[in-house]
Amino acid sequence: MTHIAGSGRSLRRVVVTGGAGFLGSHLCTRLVSEDVEVVCLDNLLTGDLRRVKRCPSHDCLWLFHDDSKNLSRRWCAMDDCGTLDKVRRYRERGN
Numbered sequence: 860m861t862h863i864a865g866s867g868r869s870l871r872r873v874v875v876t877g878g879a880g881f882l883g884s885h886l887c888t889r890l891v892s893e894d895v896e897v898v899c900l901d902n903l904l905t906g907d908l909r910r911v912k913r914c915p916s917h918d919c920l921w922l923f924h925d926d927s928k929n930l931s932r933r934w935c936a937m938d939d940c941g942t943l944d945k946v947r948r949y950r951e952r953g954n
């Protein structure tokens with residue numbers, strides 16, 4: 860943990876090994892939701908590379924683990940990137 864001088868805040872940074880698997884990806888998601896900077900390492904030895912996707916939302920650089928049954932997840936987070944992407948596409952259609 861790194862303390863930011865004078866701010867009273869701490870920057871937490873963790874490394875999660877096996878972060879592309881089912882449990883590891885949920886751990887990463889939970890840590891990110893708690894404002895922890897996460898570095899995910901995974902050799903994908905037992906994983907499925909098709910489940911590691913890049914978020915297509917504009918300005919988002921996140922990779923995420925698609926844990927849906929039919930590999931249909933599109934965005935890293937529906938509340939943020941999914942909604943913003945849908946609004947942007949709606950406006951591009953001229954509505």
Ligand SMILES: [Zn+2]
Binds near residue numbers: 915934935940
């Ligand atoms: Zn995203």
